[in-house]
Structures are given as C-alpha cells and as structure tokens.
Amino acid sequence: MQLGSVTLIFLFIFSLLPSQYGAEVYNITSSHPLSDGETLVSPGLIYELGFFSPKSSANKYLGLWHKSIFPRKYVWVANRDNPLADIDTLASLRIGSSGSLELVDGKHSSFWSTNISNCSSAVLLDNGNFVVKDVMGAVMWESFNNPSDSLLPSMLMGYDRGSGKQNFLTSWKSENDPSPGIFSAGLSAELPAQAFIWINGSTPHWRSGPWDKSKFIAVRSMQSQYVNPFTLVDNETQGTRYFSFSFDKIPGDVVFAYGDISSVNV
Known part of the structure; x- marks a missing residue:
C-alpha cells in the first residue's frame, strides 16, 4: 500500500x-x-x-x-x-x-x-x-x-446564622472514592472563633486554637508567613463568620496544606 x-x-x-x-x-x-x-x-x-x-x-x-x-x-x-x-x-x-x-x-x-x-x-x-x-x-x-473537600483562594469557609447556610469541607471516603467521608472541617459557632475538624459532624478531632486577628494560634505554619494571606471576618450584626485566604499572598505549594482535608487520618 x-x-x-x-x-x-x-x-x-x-x-x-x-x-x-x-x-x-x-x-x-x-x-x-x-x-x-x-x-x-x-x-x-x-x-x-x-x-x-x-x-x-x-x-x-x-x-x-x-x-x-x-x-x-x-x-x-x-x-x-x-x-x-x-x-x-x-x-x-x-x-x-x-x-x-x-x-x-x-x-x-x-x-x-x-x-x-x-x-x-x-x-x-x-x-x-x-x-x-x-x-x-x-x-x-x-x-x-457548595464546597467539597478543598478550600480555594477567595473561597469562604464559615456560616450565616440568619439563613442557616454553612460552608464546610468534607473529606473523601478514601483516596479513590470521593463520596463524603467521616471528617468535616469548618468554623466553630462559639467565641473565640476557631477552626475545627470533626468526626461524623460532631466529635472534635482537631482544632486550630483561637483566632488572634491574623492567624489561628495553634497552626505553626501560619506563623511562618512573612505576608499574612489569611482573613477571618466576624460580623455579629449580620450573624456571619467566614475564613478565607488570598492566593497572591501565599505560595502555591502550600495551598492544599491549608485547604484540603481529603487525606486526613486519625
């Protein structure tokens, strides 16, 4: 041919x-x-x-x-x-x-x-x-x-008391199964504001320590940032509390260290 x-x-x-x-x-x-x-x-x-x-x-x-x-x-x-x-x-x-x-x-x-x-x-x-x-x-x-297991830059994690809307992360069931797992992450409703990882939505597995206006005090990697990329806005009048971070202030290789709970282990 x-x-x-x-x-x-x-x-x-x-x-x-x-x-x-x-x-x-x-x-x-x-x-x-x-x-x-x-x-x-x-x-x-x-x-x-x-x-x-x-x-x-x-x-x-x-x-x-x-x-x-x-x-x-x-x-x-x-x-x-x-x-x-x-x-x-x-x-x-x-x-x-x-x-x-x-x-x-x-x-x-x-x-x-x-x-x-x-x-x-x-x-x-x-x-x-x-x-x-x-x-x-x-x-x-x-x-x-409507988040899954990852917090992206400029995305808000928190809640609105008035509407009852909560933005929290939920782990994958396993590495190859994205169905919701037993771990979830979000902000506490109590003062002072803290980030939590819960088991089955209620049992505390990890907490960040209180927010001190620039970082969660128990998260050491936050303290090593020369430029603070993190924000927590707590509006008592509107009943809202949201945590976020800015991509242009944080190295790309640590984004998932803060935002991804798909591989959390006890």
Missing part, C-alpha cells in the same frame, strides 16, 4: 470521530451541553471541569481540577453521592427543559442538579468558582457555596 493511501485511511478514520472529542469549551448553554470527552476551561486556562474516574474505580464523576498540575488534584466533585457508571460514555452536563443545570447519564436520568430553574449558562472562573447564570448574567448558583 502506498504512503498516500495510508494517509487517506487515517484521515478518514479521524473524520469519523466526534468533533468535540477532547475539545475545550468556555461555557455551557441550553444548545451546547458538556459531553463526556469535553472539558470546560476557565478563561486563563487555570482550572478545568470535566468527567473523571478515580483509579481502580468503576464509577464516573463530574469534577474540577487545576489544569496545569499533575497528577491531577480534584478540588470539587458534583455527584459525590451519586456516581455514574464508568462505561457510560453518553453522560452530559446540560441545561434541561426545566432550566436547571443537571448531570444526566446516557438514558437522560438525572444524577445531580443545581435545582435552580431559568438557568441560561454555566462558566468556570479563573479562581476555580463554577457559576451558573441567568439570561441577564446574574449568578444564580456557584460551587464556592
């Missing part, structure tokens, strides 16, 4: 592959869902959202990770409690007929949803926040308010 014929055969085979396979997209709309094989990327190509299967797992999840960090570190997972089958290659993240962003399998059965109607688009921001917008561009839902 001549070289030209071989080339034509390969070109023909590649032409049969779906055009979106391995493609990167910048938004999800009602006319363009995110299919298995595609990834949603942030404008600066910092974060990426798509389908993944943990090592030695028959399950598939929708997750978010740093695009340039290898091996991948998943910082948010949508369907932690309800995985897809790994063999389902027709799964997609779409804006359904009700106007809600939903994760469906190949048979269009819903495995996860934002449960918010009138969604127009979904985008991934460069800070790692996955947001859903209405037709006017207003944010209706965001992953920063």
